[in-house]
Amino acid sequence: MIVDRVVAPQRIHHLHIAGRGSTARKLILGWLARRLGCAHVLHLHDFDYAQDFRRRPPSHQRLIRDLFQKADRVITLGRRDAGTVVDLLGVPQARVDILHNAVPDPIRGAIKAFPDTGKDVGIVFLGQLGERKGVPELLKALAHPSMEALRWRAVLAGDGPVDLYRAKAAELGLTNRVTMPGWLSADDARDLCRDSDILVLPSHGEGMAMAVLEGLAQGLAVVTTPVGAHEEILTDDVNCAFVPVGDPVALAHALADLVTQPERRNRLAGSGRAYYLRALSMEAYMSRLDAVLASVRPGRLAVPEGRGRSA
The missing domain is CATH 3.40.50.2000 (Glycogen Phosphorylase B;)
Incomplete structure (x- = not known):
């Protein structure tokens, strides 16, 4: 079952990526997804990925650009990061989606008021x-x-x-x-x-x-x-x-x-x-995420490294 979930061509690999060691791990997982012929989405979470990218040697930068450019979609947290992905990493704007973070609802009801009771x-x-x-x-x-x-x-x-x-x-x-x-x-x-x-x-x-x-x-x-x-x-x-x-x-x-x-x-x-x-809310988030994933076409044929599409 675990092997099937990884290698089945209809699967979409959703890879969460940040700077530092996270990028090294996703370079491997992105390469694996392409070799298996599976679609993959990169979801960027970082407070300043552009700075992390610029600190890397040119050989690493080429690998990172290749990883992003060959992703079926790239998701970012906001417009600044979307600009990094498009302008610095060379991903076409049409393949970049902005998806703001979300958290589960901790209240499930009306919020409290703050009367002036003299309490700290x-x-x-x-x-x-x-x-x-x-x-x-x-x-x-x-x-x-x-x-x-x-x-x-x-x-x-x-x-x-x-x-x-x-x-x-x-x-x-x-x-x-x-x-x-x-x-x-x-x-x-x-x-x-x-x-x-x-x-x-x-x-x-x-x-x-x-x-x-x-x-x-x-x-x-x-x-x-x-x-x-x-x-x-x-x-x-x-x-x-x-x-x-x-x-x-x-x-x-x-x-x-x-x-x-x-x-x-x-x-x-x-x-x-x-x-x-x-x-x-999580409901709003999942609705938008479903729409992004629905735009990805799973089941692509695997292509030899070096002959994949580029931006």
């Missing part, structure tokens, strides 16, 4: 602790004078150099207000979001951040940066609050505004949840 406002960060995710700026923002007198608590959940950032938080006087539990399971992360009010992710680079989608799905007010495909799914002051990359002062003001204005939190959260249900 919950701020949550989900992601690897590091510079690319904007954690240094986030800690500076939480320690900013505009946040000092407000009632809030924050949980920064994720792996990475947790002890280092705990020490930085202590240096900034945040020990009693900021918790860093390390990596959380999916269930624990959902529970954390359920008990929070604001999701913040001040990333320097993303394809499309799953944490942002989790925040929208959970009905949280989302604060993030306009990187990757974020600007394609989010609109500032409609379903999120955008802040500039690397600007802890702007981030502090954005967080302080949401902490002190429950009405605005409710508005952004409700609009974000509505957009999630309309465009970022």
